């Protein structure tokens with residue numbers, strides 16, 4: 001009797017579960033970015049539970065489906081500056097939602113060289129945002145760019161010289177504590193005193209090291225790579241305008257296969273020839289696209305005051321008018337997908353790999369960056385208009401978070 005009762009209860013639960021499961025499952029149709037075939041993806045509980053091929057001809061107005069874009073270098077968006085004095089969780093929410101609209105489902109808020117207390121405060125706020133049930137899932141880590149970079153003009157780019165210093169592991173640990181261990185990527189200069197043991201410490205603690213804003217020699221760079229540095233931050237930028245043709249930081253980073261560079265392929269930070277050459281050397285497996293967008297991205301062009309200086313936002317880039325250097329980009333990473341296709345003639349598959357699959361792999365975000373059974377349903381639906389990505393829908397964990405229509 002007891003047994004029978006239990007089986008009936010078990011059956012009841014099973015049926016209920018099955019119903020709940022089927023209710024939870026829904027489909028998203030589109031042209032698969034990687035092979036141009038029509039597919040219907042089944043989404044269950046925020047994950048891709050099935051991929052069905054559809055017998056449809058792809059027509060002219062193809063609605064592509066691809067994994068959401070992943071941007072590991074973005075300084076802010078829509079007026080919200082991740083390094084600014086007024087950062088709040090609400091500001092990060094505004095930026096995150098605007099990024100969803102631009103097809104970015106995952107990003108590393110990037111905090112640049114500033115006063116130590118500011119860095120600490122902002123990382124604590126970012127760590128709070130990471131726990132937020134609505135936006136936290138889009139922020140699996142943070143990027144610290146500086147303050148351990150070259151103080152030399154040109155190489156330091158838009159970073160303020162007065163806050164630049166040599167690597168200090170104890171100080172960094174304090175930042176990492178404030179960030180609740182959220183700093184997953186650090187950009188530093190390998191030629192600074194103490195850089196090599198600092199890199200070893202980072203690697204031992206699961207932090208990816210990128211070389212950037214530096215004037216390292218071939219020996220400095222090799223030592224840093226031997227110590228575990230894996231990336232070169234925005235290769236070709238964060239560099240003086242005039243460099244020695246034989247001995248400069250570009251060649252050793254291009255020549256070593258252990259380095260994956262990030263590129264700001266926004267059409268302004270690098271020439272077409274630079275993008276083509278870097279891409280020919282590194283290929284689609286060893287290139288990561290980043291936006292390096294400043295908080296001004298998304299705002300109307302004009303002069304803006306940020307902290308201690310004036311920035312000029314043109315429709316395409318942000319400049320420091322006084323120093324006449326680029327301060328950062330004004331386009332989201334989706335623009336870089338179009339530009340790299342245009343410049344290198346690479347396929348959409350390759351471009352998405354560089355803007356989603358590769359960063360996911362680099363940071364062991366194993367359920368992201370691909371369309372596959374069991375992967376998180378972070379997806380974008382978009383059209384390509386003259387190689388420009390136009391986002392129509394964005395899903396995060398299977399939830400529709402943006403729709404153009």
Ligand SMILES: [Zn+2]
Nearest residue numbers: 145157234238
């Ligand atoms: Zn930079």
